Amino acid sequence: MATVRLRDPAEYPELAQRLFELSKGWFNHDFKQPAAMSRVMAWDPAFGNPHGRAMKRAMAPGEFTRAEKEMVAAVVSGVNACAY
Amino acid sequence: MTEDALWYEAALLVGITNALNVVADGFGSTSSALAPRSEADAPPEVRALFAEVRDFYACQEIPAPFAIMAHDPPYAADVWAALKHAFGDNRLSRRLKEALAFAVSLTSRSAFGTAFHLAEMRRLGVGARGVMEVLGVTQMFSSYTKIADTLQLIPDMADIAPVDWSPAPGGDAR
Numbered sequence: 001m002a003t004v005r006l007r008d009p010a011e012y013p014e015l016a017q018r019l020f021e022l023s024k025g026w027f028n029h030d031f032k033q034p035a036a037m038s039r040v041m042a043w044d045p046a047f048g049n050p051h052g053r054a055m056k057r058a059m060a061p062g063e064f065t066r067a068e069k070e071m072v073a074a075v076v077s078g079v080n081a082c083a084y
Numbered sequence: 085m086t087e088d089a090l091w092y093e094a095a096l097l098v099g100i101t102n103a104l105n106v107v108a109d110g111f112g113s114t115s116s117a118l119a120p121r122s123e124a125d126a127p128p129e130v131r132a133l134f135a136e137v138r139d140f141y142a143c144q145e146i147p148a149p150f151a152i153m154a155h156d157p158p159y160a161a162d163v164w165a166a167l168k169h170a171f172g173d174n175r176l177s178r179r180l181k182e183a184l185a186f187a188v189s190l191t192s193r194s195a196f197g198t199a200f201h202l203a204e205m206r207r208l209g210v211g212a213r214g215v216m217e218v219l220g221v222t223q224m225f226s227s228y229t230k231i232a233d234t235l236q237l238i239p240d241m242a243d244i245a246p247v248d249w250s251p252a253p254g255g256d257a258r
Contacts, residue, residue: 068183
């Protein structure tokens with residue numbers, strides 16, 4: 001169980017709710033609820049916004065494809081033993 | 085990247101990368117506890133192994149973990165066979181595999197692996213931008229994972245990818 005109560009999307013300001021909608025496009029998946037990490041990042045926009053931009057810049061296609069980078073992200077998560 | 089075969093291939097690579105790194109970092113060049121095996125007085129099977137390593141990595145100096153494992157030639161030969169297979173071009177390219185190994189090494193703080201696989205990435209044609217891409221992904225997901233762990237977030241993105249119902253290699257479909 002998470003150590004914090006993840007807020008319902010309706011408890012977030014309108015700007016954050018728009019970002020939740022945009023995240024569906026990023027993941028190409030119609031989430032029933034915004035992903036937990038999206039809700040964590042929306043908690044503090046002064047952190048979450050630049051962190052999210054840095055992530056999207058790093059994940060954008062370049063010398064490696066987005067799919068290849070998702071695999072890099074997965075192995076990093078594996079080495080960090082992160083179940084999420 | 086929806087087929088399981090790609091992820092099996094990546095996972096085996098992660099494992100053998102870590103195996104190489106633990107020996108290299110544990111008995112690095114400064115360690116006198118277990119010195120690298122000298123080629124001068126090595127038996128033919130070790131010289132043959134070293135020749136394969138040189139050919140695979142296009143290098144002259146034998147990377148430390150291979151020279152250390154060579155104290156037990158049959159063991160070294162089997163590890164090398166597994167490693168060479170894991171890193172070879174297959175469904176995933178060797179170029180991507182070196183990027184994955186670099187990310188694994190950076191994440192696990194392996195000084196040997198980080199330098200070794202960075203050099204391999206460059207040798208295989210990854211440019212400065214590509215290196216920064218892998219570094220950026222590694223760094224950002226080292227952030228996300230720790231945030232998720234600190235808050236003990238429950239995984240909620242596992243069902244994004246479809247299930248691959250293909251059989252194991254050589255097996256029959258269910």
